Amino acid sequence: MAMPIEEIAESMYKLVAEAQGKKKLKAMDLTKSMIELYGDEVDKKACKQAVRMLIDSERCVYTYFGGSYVELPHKEGAAPPTD
Amino acid sequence: MAEKTSETPLLDELEKGPWPSFVKEIKMAAETNPMGSDLLNLLERSYREKICHWKHGGIVGVLGYGGGVIGRYNDLPEEYPHIAHFHTMRINQPAGWYYSTKALRTVCDIWERHGSGITNMHGSTGDIILLGCHTDALEPTFQELAKNGFDIGGSGSDVRTPSCCLGQSRCEWSCYDTMAACYDFTMTYQDEIHRPAFPYKWKFKFSGCPNDCVAAIARADISFIGTWRDDIRMDKDAVLEYADRGLDIQKDVVELCPAKCIAWDGKELCIDNRACVHCMHCINVMPKALRPGTDTGACILIGSKAPIIEGAFLSSVIIPFFKMEPPYQELKDLVEEMWDLWCEEGKNRERIGEFIQRVGMGNFLEAVGVEPVAEMVAHPRENPYIFYEEYFEEEDEEEEEADE
Numbered sequence: 001m002a003m004p005i006e007e008i009a010e011s012m013y014k015l016v017a018e019a020q021g022k023k024k025l026k027a028m029d030l031t032k033s034m035i036e037l038y039g040d041e042v043d044k045k046a047c048k049q050a051v052r053m054l055i056d057s058e059r060c061v062y063t064y065f066g067g068s069y070v071e072l073p074h075k076e077g078a079a080p081p082t083d
Numbered sequence: 084m085a086e087k088t089s090e091t092p093l094l095d096e097l098e099k100g101p102w103p104s105f106v107k108e109i110k111m112a113a114e115t116n117p118m119g120s121d122l123l124n125l126l127e128r129s130y131r132e133k134i135c136h137w138k139h140g141g142i143v144g145v146l147g148y149g150g151g152v153i154g155r156y157n158d159l160p161e162e163y164p165h166i167a168h169f170h171t172m173r174i175n176q177p178a179g180w181y182y183s184t185k186a187l188r189t190v191c192d193i194w195e196r197h198g199s200g201i202t203n204m205h206g207s208t209g210d211i212i213l214l215g216c217h218t219d220a221l222e223p224t225f226q227e228l229a230k231n232g233f234d235i236g237g238s239g240s241d242v243r244t245p246s247c248c249l250g251q252s253r254c255e256w257s258c259y260d261t262m263a264a265c266y267d268f269t270m271t272y273q274d275e276i277h278r279p280a281f282p283y284k285w286k287f288k289f290s291g292c293p294n295d296c297v298a299a300i301a302r303a304d305i306s307f308i309g310t311w312r313d314d315i316r317m318d319k320d321a322v323l324e325y326a327d328r329g330l331d332i333q334k335d336v337v338e339l340c341p342a343k344c345i346a347w348d349g350k351e352l353c354i355d356n357r358a359c360v361h362c363m364h365c366i367n368v369m370p371k372a373l374r375p376g377t378d379t380g381a382c383i384l385i386g387s388k389a390p391i392i393e394g395a396f397l398s399s400v401i402i403p404f405f406k407m408e409p410p411y412q413e414l415k416d417l418v419e420e421m422w423d424l425w426c427e428e429g430k431n432r433e434r435i436g437e438f439i440q441r442v443g444m445g446n447f448l449e450a451v452g453v454e455p456v457a458e459m460v461a462h463p464r465e466n467p468y469i470f471y472e473e474y475f476e477e478e479d480e481e482e483e484e485a486d487e
Contacts, residue, residue: 026282027280048278056146061144062142062148062150062278063140064238064239065141067279068150068239071142078154079218080160
């Protein structure tokens with residue numbers, strides 16, 4: 001049975017949160033992890049929608065550090081301090 | 084009275100000479116926007132110190148998009164406060180770079196309201212490049228551009244803004260409608276442009292003929308280069324006219340033909356079309372006399388890139404001839420097949436050309452379901468890089484089994 005997109009998104013969110021500050025994850029890393037975890041219950045299309053849900057809800061953001069990653073929103077380290 | 088000393092003597096050198104000068108343009112922008120003068124002063128300092136003062140990347144962007152905004156901050160924000168944030172926005176250019184003056188004014192007015200007013204028309208990707216704005220100005224700029232029919236382009240590990248030559252809109256040599264194809268692929272892959280999900284960047288470029296005015300063969304991960312599969316069209320009278328007007332056809336055309344497929348006896352030009360490699364040289368030299376054939380389409384090539392991580396790669400032929408007719412579904416299916424494989428097996432920051440080099444073209448073709456053909460050679464009629472033996476063996480074995 002197909003896993004609901006919301007559940008996939010939640011599972012991805014947990015992965016991103018656990019990796020925050022330790023490892024940067026790409027959208028494809030999240031997809032591969034979901035397929036590894038849930039097998040036939042998920043597919044690439046559903047994972048794509050789940051990433052979209054995380055970004056559109058602003059629970060996660062895209063970042064760029066030589067490549068594009070999905071991370072939790074945080075204060076931009078390179079940005080100058082604000083008063 | 085002593086003459087006022089310039090604050091940017093090194094940059095001033097770049098204003099000299101007859102060619103356009105970006106320093107001159109930034110100085111003009113500085114007259115109305117303090118970002119311009121901070122930019123000049125910081126650049127002068129970088130030239131003097133030989134140190135780059137820009138930090139690159141980060142989390143800047145507009146809501147929902149993962150590409151199209153390139154974060155830049157300077158590392159001396161107290162000294163150059165107006166450009167403490169100086170992000171770049173890539174805006175998807177119109178196919179063929181056609182604008183009305185009204186559209187150009189609209190983009191420039193929006194940018195003067197929200198950013199530095201400094202543009203780069205166009206970046207090497209082909210996009211409209213808007214240089215320099217604060218993080219807070221990104222979303223309002225995007226919203227205003229969107230209201231006027233413009234969208235952000237690609238950056239990062241996504242499909243970069245597809246680009247094309249002006250094709251059949253102005254060029255009689257164009258073998259297919261590059262603008263239509265570019266627009267179609269751009270609209271089909273909106274999600275892939277705005278939401279980075281690949282190991283690294285992916286570039287589509289569409290050239291109407293082998294002159295390849297968008298340099299697809301050297302820059303695009305997948306190139307669509309117009310070609311023909313019938314004979315070069317020839318106006319014999321026009322050939323004679325070129326000769327009468329002093330063109331040395333033997334020296335300038337025949338002897339420079341890379342395929343050595345042209346003969347000239349002083350009266351008649353003969354082309355062995357079966358041996359022609361479609362380099363366009365003869366057509367370029369005698370445009371009134373020679374033209375591409377009428378059975379036209381595109382040659383699809385894969386895997387070029389400029390030298391960033393590894394050295395430069397030129398593309399390899401993957402489909403020798405394809406009739407470029409909408410909706411291009413077969414091509415899209417092939418592209419998606421390649422993306423699946425590359426996303427599954429590609430390493431981080433590995434372009435598809437590098438991926439192919441790592442796994443081998445034979446294995447790559449097999450994985451994406453493309454049969455190797457004789458046209459897939461590194462150079463025409465030499466250096467075949469497909470290892471055919473295994474395919475022959477398989478076929479031989481099948482034949483042997485059938486015989487039994």
